Amino acid sequence: MRSHLLNATTAAAYRHSVTEGAERVARRLATAQGPFSGITPAALAPAVDAVDLDRPLGDLTAALDELEDVYLRDAVYFHHPRYLAHLNCPVVLPAVAAEAVLSAVNSSLDTWDQSAGGTLIERRLIDWTAGRIGFGPGADGVFTSGGSQSNLQALLLAREEAGAVAPSRLRIFASACGHFSVQKSATLLGLGPDAVVSVPVDRERRMQSVVLAAELAACRAEGLVPMAIVATAGTTDFGSIDPLPEIAALAAEYGAWMHVDAAYGCGLLVSPTRRHLLDGIERADSVTVDFHKSFFQPVSSSAVLVRDGATLRHATYHADYLNPRRPATAEHLPNQVDKSLQTTRRFDALKLWMTLRVMGAEGVGTLFDEVCALAREGHTLLAADPRFEVVTEPSLSTLVFRFLPESDAPDEAVDRANLHARQALFASGEAVVAGTKVDGRPHLKFTLLNPETTTADLTAVLDLIAGHAAQYLGENLVHA
Numbered sequence: 001m002r003s004h005l006l007n008a009t010t011a012a013a014y015r016h017s018v019t020e021g022a023e024r025v026a027r028r029l030a031t032a033q034g035p036f037s038g039i040t041p042a043a044l045a046p047a048v049d050a051v052d053l054d055r056p057l058g059d060l061t062a063a064l065d066e067l068e069d070v071y072l073r074d075a076v077y078f079h080h081p082r083y084l085a086h087l088n089c090p091v092v093l094p095a096v097a098a099e100a101v102l103s104a105v106n107s108s109l110d111t112w113d114q115s116a117g118g119t120l121i122e123r124r125l126i127d128w129t130a131g132r133i134g135f136g137p138g139a140d141g142v143f144t145s146g147g148s149q150s151n152l153q154a155l156l157l158a159r160e161e162a163g164a165v166a167p168s169r170l171r172i173f174a175s176a177c178g179h180f181s182v183q184k185s186a187t188l189l190g191l192g193p194d195a196v197v198s199v200p201v202d203r204e205r206r207m208q209s210v211v212l213a214a215e216l217a218a219c220r221a222e223g224l225v226p227m228a229i230v231a232t233a234g235t236t237d238f239g240s241i242d243p244l245p246e247i248a249a250l251a252a253e254y255g256a257w258m259h260v261d262a263a264y265g266c267g268l269l270v271s272p273t274r275r276h277l278l279d280g281i282e283r284a285d286s287v288t289v290d291f292h293k294s295f296f297q298p299v300s301s302s303a304v305l306v307r308d309g310a311t312l313r314h315a316t317y318h319a320d321y322l323n324p325r326r327p328a329t330a331e332h333l334p335n336q337v338d339k340s341l342q343t344t345r346r347f348d349a350l351k352l353w354m355t356l357r358v359m360g361a362e363g364v365g366t367l368f369d370e371v372c373a374l375a376r377e378g379h380t381l382l383a384a385d386p387r388f389e390v391v392t393e394p395s396l397s398t399l400v401f402r403f404l405p406e407s408d409a410p411d412e413a414v415d416r417a418n419l420h421a422r423q424a425l426f427a428s429g430e431a432v433v434a435g436t437k438v439d440g441r442p443h444l445k446f447t448l449l450n451p452e453t454t455t456a457d458l459t460a461v462l463d464l465i466a467g468h469a470a471q472y473l474g475e476n477l478v479h480a
């Protein structure tokens with residue numbers, strides 16, 4: 001069994017194992033006909049259930065052969081140009097190479113004595129990101145597992161900065177299109193069930209700052225405390241960006257913590273042409289960035305940044321075995337655990353580091369610009385197509401739309417036709433699109449994060465959707 005340990009004597013086996021795994025993936029990437037096989041959970045589960053976990057195969061090749069059947073053959077492939085569903089990106093090669101390095105060395109970024117240079121690299125990237133945001137020299141932050149954790153940590157800091165106030169009196173303001181992790185965080189932080197105030201959006205799905213101002217005034221009049229305002233820079237459905245300067249002014253007026261959830265929109269930080277869309281972000285107290293969404297990084301790679309690094313002390317706890325409290329005279333060691341909600345923590349920062357060292361920031365930003373431009377072209381297609389109704393012009397790279405038949409059909413039938421089209425497309429494996437609701441009605445969504453996707457792909461997928469929906473309506477209206 002010792003031959004399975006990665007160490008000085010297994011270097012050859014290590015090279016061979018990693019290469020063999022990469023070979024399997026490479027073959028799948030090269031031959032995938034569509035983004036998905038269309039398999040159902042019921043059809044796939046027996047193969048997974050049949051694996052006897054107490055009877056090992058003893059050999060990597062056999063285990064990889066088995067993996068073909070339980071995973072690789074039917075995985076959902078985000079590199080495919082007709083994967084248009086969620087905020088998943090194709091990944092860049094320098095980051096994938098870094099992933100192999102970081103898991104083999106297996107640094108843990110909680111303390112200097114478990115990571116050394118890894119800690120310094122993460123800190124440089126935090127400083128670099130803070131610089132891109134426009135924060136001053138006092139800024140700081142830490143890598144996290146994802147946007148949900150980044151939002152939780154930001155709101156934890158906001159709660160602590162609000163001081164000694166009964167949790168039931170604290171309020172968080174977020175747009176009606178904000179991410180559900182805001183609500184989840186409020187609950188985890190022990191705030192009351194009414195803690196999150198949902199602020200309505202305008203036609204472009206941006207928070208209405210006039211309504212926010214009124215809500216803040218009402219909050220104060222009721223003797224409640226505006227703990228935080230969450231501005232979303234890139235809503236998950238519409239990519240809409242809340243009016244950051246107006247929100248910053250209101251946050252300052254009411255003494256509320258301003259958090260910008262740029263989990264999706266962070267790619268604009270490196271965009272050669274669209275950086276201005278984030279103007280005002282530099283006035284935030286904290287910012288969430290998901291490199292695994294718009295920086296083409298493998299999951300996970302995310303960070304939370306704060307304008308005043310001292311506020312991270314609210315996440316600092318000491319343990320004698322890990323990061324003991326030191327007398328002021330002792331040598332200062334950088335221990336990232338002092339700033340993190342996690343203890344053992346992956347060296348995800350290495351992926352971004354290698355990406356920037358190989359491609360540069362502008363290389364990443366150019367890819368994100370390409371998908372934003374593709375979304376504009378997709379909007380033009382949809383707006384000119386009588387079979388569809390599109391909700392808003394894209395701010396980033398999503399399109400929310402719905403099939404509308406030319407003949408009169410009851411709303412409920414049209415709703416079901418749209419749901420059916422998405423499901424039928426998924427089952428065919430030819431393309432994957434997302435679904436959401438707008439004003440209570442089911443809609444379809446393209447999330448475009450693949451620069452390899454073309455307008456011809458969009459046209460082809462729209463034809464497939466229209467075909468499935470029309471067929472459904474034809475069958476169901478005849479039988480009705």
Ligand SMILES: *Cc1c(COP(=O)(O)O)cnc(C)c1O
Nearest residue numbers: 146147148179234236261263264
């Ligand atoms: C995706 C997303 C999140 C959550 O990020 P995870 O990395 O999935 O945890 C938060 N906010 C917005 C706006 C998002 O789009």
